[in-house]
Amino acid sequence: MENDDLDTKLNKREKYKARLRPYEYFKEFESLDFENLGEGDRFYLQDFGIFNTDFLEDEFTMRLRVAGGRLSSEQFILVANVVQTYDLTMLLTSRGGIQLHNLEANNILEIWKALNTHGLSTWQSLGDNIRNIVSDPYDGCGKYSKIETYPIIAQMQEFILKNPRYLGMLPRRVSIGISGNSANVVSFFANDIYFALAQKDGIYGFNVYMGGKNTNTAQDADIFLKESEVFNFFKAFVEAFYLHGSRYSRSKTRLIYLIEDIGMDGLKAHIQTEYKKEFQGAGELLLDKVSFCEYEELKDGTYSFCYHTDFARIDSDEIREIADFASTNNLEIRIGMDQNIYLLGLKEKSVPFTSLKKSSTVVACAGNLCPYAVWSIKDETSYIPLDKIDEHQIQVGFSGCAKGCGRHCHTDIGLIGLKTNNFGDTDGGARIFLGAIHTQGATTGRMIFSMVPFVHLNATLCLIIELYEKSGYKDFQEYAYNVLNKFSEGFLALWYLANLETKQSLELKVDNNPALDSTESFEFEKNLLLSNFKDLESLQDIDDKFFDTLSKLVKKLWTVAGEDPNYKPPIQRNKFR
Numbered sequence: 001m002e003n004d005d006l007d008t009k010l011n012k013r014e015k016y017k018a019r020l021r022p023y024e025y026f027k028e029f030e031s032l033d034f035e036n037l038g039e040g041d042r043f044y045l046q047d048f049g050i051f052n053t054d055f056l057e058d059e060f061t062m063r064l065r066v067a068g069g070r071l072s073s074e075q076f077i078l079v080a081n082v083v084q085t086y087d088l089t090m091l092l093t094s095r096g097g098i099q100l101h102n103l104e105a106n107n108i109l110e111i112w113k114a115l116n117t118h119g120l121s122t123w124q125s126l127g128d129n130i131r132n133i134v135s136d137p138y139d140g141c142g143k144y145s146k147i148e149t150y151p152i153i154a155q156m157q158e159f160i161l162k163n164p165r166y167l168g169m170l171p172r173r174v175s176i177g178i179s180g181n182s183a184n185v186v187s188f189f190a191n192d193i194y195f196a197l198a199q200k201d202g203i204y205g206f207n208v209y210m211g212g213k214n215t216n217t218a219q220d221a222d223i224f225l226k227e228s229e230v231f232n233f234f235k236a237f238v239e240a241f242y243l244h245g246s247r248y249s250r251s252k253t254r255l256i257y258l259i260e261d262i263g264m265d266g267l268k269a270h271i272q273t274e275y276k277k278e279f280q281g282a283g284e285l286l287l288d289k290v291s292f293c294e295y296e297e298l299k300d301g302t303y304s305f306c307y308h309t310d311f312a313r314i315d316s317d318e319i320r321e322i323a324d325f326a327s328t329n330n331l332e333i334r335i336g337m338d339q340n341i342y343l344l345g346l347k348e349k350s351v352p353f354t355s356l357k358k359s360s361t362v363v364a365c366a367g368n369l370c371p372y373a374v375w376s377i378k379d380e381t382s383y384i385p386l387d388k389i390d391e392h393q394i395q396v397g398f399s400g401c402a403k404g405c406g407r408h409c410h411t412d413i414g415l416i417g418l419k420t421n422n423f424g425d426t427d428g429g430a431r432i433f434l435g436a437i438h439t440q441g442a443t444t445g446r447m448i449f450s451m452v453p454f455v456h457l458n459a460t461l462c463l464i465i466e467l468y469e470k471s472g473y474k475d476f477q478e479y480a481y482n483v484l485n486k487f488s489e490g491f492l493a494l495w496y497l498a499n500l501e502t503k504q505s506l507e508l509k510v511d512n513n514p515a516l517d518s519t520e521s522f523e524f525e526k527n528l529l530l531s532n533f534k535d536l537e538s539l540q541d542i543d544d545k546f547f548d549t550l551s552k553l554v555k556k557l558w559t560v561a562g563e564d565p566n567y568k569p570p571i572q573r574n575k576f577r
């Protein structure tokens with residue numbers, strides 16, 4: 001194809017980049033009129049950590065990078081001062097960074113300058129960049145730590161930050177996770193690249209996984225890197241993606257689509273051209289599932305404390321209290337990808353504050369603070385059985401819309417808030433995903449319910465957890481692997497609905513189940529339903545698939561009382577502001 005033809009196919013963002021590099025755009029940054037931004041300005045500002053939309057043009061969001069989740073008490077206090085002075089709302093992101101909301105056109109520049117000091121940076125925290133590089137909060141100090149990754153992360157960040165060639169110039173954002181621990185607080189397989197602890201020929205290093213995203217698991221690239229090789233691999237990858245990543249249809253620009261297009265071997269060949277060395281095949285992955293407690297003993301005999309935020313929200317008083325305590329007691333502060341704050345180096349298991357919410361295992365997206373949200377878990381906790389989730393340490397990922405920032409596909413129970421008019425005048429509902437084998441990135445969760453109205457969500461989740469309790473398994477992921485994932489999605493949905501309709505909680509047992517892709521599987525599951533719920537009329541019309549029965553049963557159970565099941569009222573957008 002001629003170059004001119006290719007240029008016309010560039011997506012809108014690429015056309016801006018081709019005309020003016022973000023590095024050049026920055027020269028005009030201080031003289032910008034933030035009250036009158038154009039489409040191009042909004043694209044470019046993301047490269048410096050500022051987010052604004054044309055449909056909420058007077059609201060701004062700013063994101064800070066926090067490399068490896070580590071920041072000093074002085075930096076934390078500086079952020080608290082800014083939050084308080086400008087009356088902002090602060091969230092910890094699901095990538096261990098900090099996001100500030102409710103900024104305005106008249107204070108954005110002042111805040112941006114205040115936050116880009118003392119080693120803090122908002123650069124490249126949004127846009128088509130290498131985003132905040134994440135690690136486990138126990139990196140280097142926890143009892144499962146074999147390699148401390150922070151020095152590598154610092155080297156990577158130093159390389160890309162304000163680098164004119166890459167600043168805002170990658171085809172799409174790239175999320176990178178690296179952990180030298182054999183057990184992590186949350187899964188890293190949603191990253192575009194995950195460097196996972198591995199061992200080869202008696203040497204600890206990293207296996208490389210590539211192509212993850214919120215709804216897909218990163219795949220094994222069959223590469224083992226020694227600790228000293230990771231940075232060079234990273235540099236080679238960035239250049240290869242810069243040169244070969246697609247810049248056409250925006251929806252096909254993430255790394256996963258390059259892999260789909262040229263294959264993992266094709267991508268490896270591009271990286272190798274830059275890396276200039278042969279790759280070694282993967283080593284043995286070292287990754288176990290462990291439940292972490294509020295206090296953990298560290299390798300040096302001191303303790304850590306995990307402060308649970310209010311679904312990622314934290315106010316300036318809390319920040320100050322934590323930072324003052326850390327400063328007085330010489331503790332290290334880290335932010336986890338679980339949106340909690342870790343204090344490391346305690347002499348004993350005691351801190352002068354308590355976490356207020358039972359949300360330690362719930363990762364929630366920005367919710368009502370994001371313009372795309374249709375539901376915010378932060379303000380609607382009654383829909384979720386938090387006590388049970390906390391009791392069993394079930395990992396929950398919540399996304400306020402289908403973009404999936406709460407990583408709902410990579411947790412035990414995943415939820416997406418959505419609007420619906422399928423059940424009459426309801427406020428909306430949630431999709432439910434179950435069965436992710438997330439620790440080792442084997443599978444993402446499967447969608448079991450495409451929509452559960454909010455008013456029925458708590459009861460449905462309670463039933464799911466009650467059946468898990470009855471199974472005797474001590475870990476939800478193990479239960480998913482051994483029980484849930486032996487059944488089809490349609491069967492599971494009908495099993496839960498049949499229990500709800502008959503007000504029972506019949507345990508689900510695996511008993512010589514045929515393979516899910518076999519021809520016998522459907523008949524086996526149908527017989528299981530009919531034999532266990534003999535008197536349930538709703539199930540009697542199952543023919544050669546579950547879908548029609550399922551659709552009738554959800555309508556019967558969840559349509560707002562008195563409404564015609566076929567009535568579809570108009571969908572109203574939430575008015576959070």
Ligand code: SF4
Nearest residue numbers: 365370373400401405
């Ligand atoms: S999942 Fe949707 S609502 Fe939540 S932060 Fe991402 S884009 Fe916003």
